[in-house]
Amino acid sequence: MKFNFACAAALSAAGFASALPSWFAESQDVTTFDDATPVPGKNPLVFCKDHDLQKDIVSITNVDLTPNPPESGAQLAIQATGIIHEPIQEGAYIQVTVKYGLIRLVNTKADLCEQTEKADLKCPIEKGILSVTKEVDIPKEVPPGKYTVHAEVFNADDKPITCLDATVTFGGHAADSEL
Known part of the structure; x- marks a missing residue:
């Protein structure tokens, strides 16, 4: 059950690839985001x-998701x-973990440059301001x-590009998602 949200979150969070691949099957340890800094824009990212953040290669200035929060069976538009x-x-990578409640669904390492190609970007991605728009379908299942x-x-030399967390509740109300 792949869902471009995790990568989208990571790349979009990275401020350039908010159009990352679909992965909603990867997770990690239970995390709370109470003291985390929100990513600017209309999104559930922190x-x-x-x-x-001062050591990140990418400074994310804005990420907007429509709808926010994402909904099953809907198309998700990502602007970052x-x-x-x-x-x-080339050689940059993303480590993604997705949990469903307490259950780890996915814990994977993916080639970032391969994922950015889905957003029509190719490595190397040069210095400067970058805006990306991507639409992904969220399975109704x-x-x-x-x-x-x-x-x-991370970049190929293991320098941090960015680090993001998000919590989304499907099948509930918008108030159920942590923003």
Whole structure:
């Protein structure tokens, strides 16, 4: 059950690839985002709690999701903008974990450049301002419940690109999703 939200969150969070692949089957340890800094825009994304944003290769300036929160059976439009401070090289990767409640559905490492190609971007991605728009279909078969996504993105030399977390509740009301 792939769902471009995790990668989309990571890349969009990265500020350039908010059009990442579909992965809603990867997860990690239970996470709370109470003290986390929200990603600017209309989205359920937050920067990872103990992550030093000053060291990130990408500064995410805005991520908008429509609908927000995402809904099963709907098309998700992702618009992301960010500033790339140094080129993102071939060999960059994303580590994504998705949980359904307490159950880890996915824990995977993916080639970031391969994923960005789905958003019509090719590595190396050069320094500068980058805006990306991507639409992905969310399967209507997504079981109702609370999903937690953790995505860490690294350049080929293991320098952090960004780190994002999100919690989305499917089958509930918008108030049920943590923003």
